[in-house]
Amino acid sequence: MPPLTETRPANPAIRVAMAFKIRDEGDVLEHNLRFHHALGVDHFIVTDNGSTDETVGILARYAEAGLLTAIEAPNTDYREQGAQWMTDMARLAATELGADWVVHTDADEFWWPIEGTLKETLAAVHDRYGVLLAPRCEFIGRPDGPGSFAARLTIREARSRYQPKVAHRADPDVVSIDRGPHDVAAVGPSGEVTETIRPPGRPVHRVIRNRELGASSWPEEDTRFVWAPWWPVRILHFPVRSSAQFRRRTQIAIFEGMFPDRGRFRRLREHYEEGRFAELYRELIFDESEVDAGLEAGRLVVDERFAQLLARCPDPLAGGPSGSLRVEPSPQELERDRAALEFDAMHVLARTSRWLMVNRDRNRERLAKVMEQRDAAQARAQGLQRTTRVRRFRLWRWLQRVFGRRRG
Numbered sequence: 001m002p003p004l005t006e007t008r009p010a011n012p013a014i015r016v017a018m019a020f021k022i023r024d025e026g027d028v029l030e031h032n033l034r035f036h037h038a039l040g041v042d043h044f045i046v047t048d049n050g051s052t053d054e055t056v057g058i059l060a061r062y063a064e065a066g067l068l069t070a071i072e073a074p075n076t077d078y079r080e081q082g083a084q085w086m087t088d089m090a091r092l093a094a095t096e097l098g099a100d101w102v103v104h105t106d107a108d109e110f111w112w113p114i115e116g117t118l119k120e121t122l123a124a125v126h127d128r129y130g131v132l133l134a135p136r137c138e139f140i141g142r143p144d145g146p147g148s149f150a151a152r153l154t155i156r157e158a159r160s161r162y163q164p165k166v167a168h169r170a171d172p173d174v175v176s177i178d179r180g181p182h183d184v185a186a187v188g189p190s191g192e193v194t195e196t197i198r199p200p201g202r203p204v205h206r207v208i209r210n211r212e213l214g215a216s217s218w219p220e221e222d223t224r225f226v227w228a229p230w231w232p233v234r235i236l237h238f239p240v241r242s243s244a245q246f247r248r249r250t251q252i253a254i255f256e257g258m259f260p261d262r263g264r265f266r267r268l269r270e271h272y273e274e275g276r277f278a279e280l281y282r283e284l285i286f287d288e289s290e291v292d293a294g295l296e297a298g299r300l301v302v303d304e305r306f307a308q309l310l311a312r313c314p315d316p317l318a319g320g321p322s323g324s325l326r327v328e329p330s331p332q333e334l335e336r337d338r339a340a341l342e343f344d345a346m347h348v349l350a351r352t353s354r355w356l357m358v359n360r361d362r363n364r365e366r367l368a369k370v371m372e373q374r375d376a377a378q379a380r381a382q383g384l385q386r387t388t389r390v391r392r393f394r395l396w397r398w399l400q401r402v403f404g405r406r407r408g
Contacts, residue, residue: 019089025107026054040119050074082179094170129228135160141240196222
């Protein structure tokens with residue numbers, strides 16, 4: 001059994017593709033492309049869901065330079081098509097672009113290897129594993145001001161508390177399980193992912209099933225996309241960069257069909273329509289006292305490394321090579337980051353599993369109630385049918401007697 005952190009020597013010849021979907025992210029898109037290209041991404045695949053800002057021009061310039069493949073998907077439902085977009089881009093990377101690894105992200109997310117380049121990190125994943133998970137942390141919102149978002153936003157959450165995203169080995173049979181994307185799997189011969197994932201079942205039922213069906217009755221479970229037990233990358237997320245950016249994001253979310261009009265999105269729409277957007281935005285921004293309190297409590301940390309490295313990233317359109325910059329931490333920083341990511345990854349995976357189990361039980365209870373209500377409704381319907389048949393028979397007998405007397 002190999003140790004959990006087993007890696008293999010980095011192969012600089014591997015080819016890395018990055019895939020994401022986008023809608024009006026012109027303030028951050030070029031930073032994303034420049035940063036990830038400098039850290040080792042060779043080609044970008046971007047599905048554009050109808051952008052109308054400078055996003056369009058940026059995509060065109062990178063596509064003309066041969067660094068990006070743009071897929072137009074205007075007027076389509078993100079909720080319905082998001083997972084399919086990710087699947088299509090991942091398969092394109094495997095079949096037409098010669099990629100060895102595919103990294104999934106969003107325009108406002110930056111994959112930060114704790115050491116070296118992103119390409120070196122992916123090349124070091126042991127052959128037995130097909131997926132690398134990257135925990136996410138958020139940089140907090142700050143008041144608007146001059147300069148780029150990276151220069152202004154240098155305070156982030158100390159913990160990477162959000163559901164990881166994935167990089168995976170390129171494969172023509174890959175499918176994105178959700179629109180996140182937070183995990184992938186392989187499809188079977190008929191195109192169904194359920195063919196490649198064997199349900200764990202309960203111990204007694206599993207034993208009975210194996211005895212009845214035999215060892216060869218169930219196809220061998222696919223292991224191409226097993227998660228690597230190694231967390232050398234953190235995703236830096238910048239969801240709130242300016243009031244103008246967040247206003248546009250709000251408009252897309254509530255008025256252009258990206259999300260359903262219920263729950264928090266309905267509250268967001270109501271705030272916006274009532275002219276309370278500025279009030280809502282202020283709630284997302286940390287003032288100095290909140291920053292000081294967060295730093296003192298250890299919930300927040302100052303992290304200027306991203307801003308410093310981003311400023312050094314060469315322009316890919318001017319011929320800057322892929323993988324030209326490396327993250328070079330001190331031994332103390334590397335040890336601290338490695339320990340923090342290991343803990344955060346296991347914490348968020350445990351929390352996600354527990355939450356899924358809690359919701360599974362809740363859904364089972366809800367389903368049981370619905371089935372009880374259905375059974376009760378069916379029983380009432382059957383009772384009404386019996387009553388109707390009896391009444392119709394009695395009516396027929398009465399009519400027989402009445403008309404029989406008249407004929408007599």
